[in-house]
Amino acid sequence: MPLLGPDEPAPFETVREHGRSPWVLLCDHASRRIPRSLSDLGLSEEARSSHIAWDIGARGVSLRLSEALDAPLVACGYSRLVIDANRPLGVASSIPAVSCEIPVPGNVGLTAEDEAERARAIFMPYHAEVERLLAMRTARKQPSVLLSMHSFTPELYGKQRPWHVGVLSGKDRRLAEVLLAELAKENDWTVGDNExxxxxxxxxxxxxxxxxxxxxxxxxxxxxxxxxxxxxxxxAMADRWLPILERALPSLL
Ligand SMILES: [Zn+2]
Structure with missing residues (x-):
């Protein structure tokens, strides 16, 4: 059975696809929507509204930044609990049976076909859309600097988290270093470097x-x-980031 009904929203939302900014915004955890066929994954309304289902505020800030920067935004249309757009396929947290100690009944005992259908219906079209957008920009000789926009819960496992914002990087630290140098000028913010x-x-x-x-x-x-x-x-958050991103850009291009 197909995961998404014909009347349900697309697996991704693209905004300002022809935006002229070098910044490209992605929002993997934009939505808390669960396809009707999954019966709310057996979760309470409270769990489905909480940070385990989506990144509260991330889509709103991304939309506002997209508008202010004239930057394209691709946002995933379904909850990370259905399939996490920011995990490689096949890892345990891709379709989590437990999230932050909350069991997700609808993700237990899935067949290989169930898992493949989640990927086919949501993960693959979302990332294909990101690829399409980036390839189109490359063909137009437009540079693309990626910001993957997320949000985090202020308290986890009883511990308060002191950071206002965090910049997370992997092996390539170039963009992170430039942004962290600009963020260091924001005196009232505690900024996480890989936190x-x-x-x-x-x-x-x-x-x-x-x-x-x-x-x-x-x-x-x-x-x-x-x-x-x-x-x-x-x-207010988008307004804070706008000058930071504008100051950072010249040294990146
Ligand atoms: Zn996230």
Whole structure:
């Protein structure tokens, strides 16, 4: 049975695909939507609204940055609990049976076909869209500098996280170093350098695959969720990043 009904939203959302900015925004965890065929994955409304299902505020900030920068944005249309767009296929956290100690009943006992259908319906078309957009820009000789936009919960396993924002990088530190130097001027922010997470080939997809392996500059940006909890806060966060990104750009091109 197909995962998505004919009346359900597409697996990705592309905004300003012809945007002129060198920045390209990706939002892997933009949505908490679960396909109807999965019966809410057996989760409570509380769990489905929480940070385990999506990156609260990340899509809102990304849309506002896309508009302010005239930058394209590709956002995934379904929850990371259905299939995580920022994990390689086949790793345990790709279709998590447990997320932050909360069991996900609808992800237990899946057949190989079930897993393949999640990839076919959501993961593959989302990343194919990112590839299409980036290839189109390359053909037009437009540079692409990737920002993979995420958000993190202010408290995890009873521990408060001090960072306001984080810049996560893998093997290629070039873009991270430039952004961190600009972020150091924001005196009221505690900035994480590879905090609260770091990028790796097993725990990430967009930065290693669309960035490093393709020779493109890329980082993953983490925003603390209590700072982007309302539309007004999303706008304020985008307004803070705009000059930072504009100052960083000349040394990147
Ligand atoms: Zn995320």
């Amino acid at each position: 609260p997470y770091r990028v790796s080939d097993v725990s990430d997809y967009a930065v290693p695959v669309h960035g490093e392996q393709a020779g493109r500059l890329a980082v993953l940006i983490e925003l603390r969720q209590d700072l982007v909890a309302t539309p007004v806060m999303e706008q």
